[in-house]
Amino acid sequence: MERQGEEMCFACGPKNPIGLKLEFELNDDIIESKFTPEEVHQGFDGIMHGGLVSTLLDEIMANMLYLQGVKAVTAKMETKFRKPVEIGQELTITGWIEREKKRTINTAAKIINQEGQKVAEAEAVFMRIDGK
Numbered sequence: 001m002e003r004q005g006e007e008m009c010f011a012c013g014p015k016n017p018i019g020l021k022l023e024f025e026l027n028d029d030i031i032e033s034k035f036t037p038e039e040v041h042q043g044f045d046g047i048m049h050g051g052l053v054s055t056l057l058d059e060i061m062a063n064m065l066y067l068q069g070v071k072a073v074t075a076k077m078e079t080k081f082r083k084p085v086e087i088g089q090e091l092t093i094t095g096w097i098e099r100e101k102k103r104t105i106n107t108a109a110k111i112i113n114q115e116g117q118k119v120a121e122a123e124a125v126f127m128r129i130d131g132k
């Protein structure tokens with residue numbers, strides 16, 4: 001089977017038929033994306049599945065590095081689920097770098113709902129796999 005690389009990424013790949021198809025806007029050091037969860041993304045009735053909320057946060061931080069040409073993987077991540085994420089509400093996902101050491105990059109991200117409430121946030125450690 002021919003592999004299609006990042007185009008099949010579950011979160012951002014345009015060719016993944018069951019993917020979230022996130023798109024990103026990188027401005028200076030901040031990255032942003034919008035996503036509206038549908039019924040297929042729910043866990044409890046009417047509420048987005050927490051694993052997928054974490055996926056949004058992981059992905060925004062990963063893409064911030066990827067779009068800047070940094071090859072790194074998520075090594076560690078902590079998510080705080082602050083409020084239930086309602087199905088049908090547009091979410092704004094934002095990510096940024098907190099600090100960098102030799103091989104590790106500490107990042108953070110948050111999700112704001114349509115009412116301006118912070119519904120989830122995360123901190124992560126990415127590790128470079130590009131030998132830098």
Ligand SMILES: CCCCCCCC(=O)SCCNC(=O)CCNC(=O)[C@H](O)C(C)(C)COP(=O)(O)OP(=O)(O)OC[C@H]1O[C@@H](n2cnc3c(N)ncnc32)[C@H](O)[C@@H]1OP(=O)(O)O
Pocket residue numbers: 006009012058059062063066072073074075076125127129
């Ligand atoms: C197109 C965009 C796609 C976006 C995808 C979304 C982002 C993702 O989900 S990436 C996929 C999920 N992540 C992964 O698959 C990563 C899997 N893990 C790995 O590949 C490896 O464990 C890796 C690269 C993180 C580190 O491995 P390696 O280089 O062998 O380091 P290793 O020698 O084990 O550790 C050296 C030191 O690094 C640090 N370290 C290693 N792993 C971790 C970790 N997970 N957390 C924190 N620190 C760590 C520790 O200080 C460690 O020392 P110690 O062992 O004493 O604790």
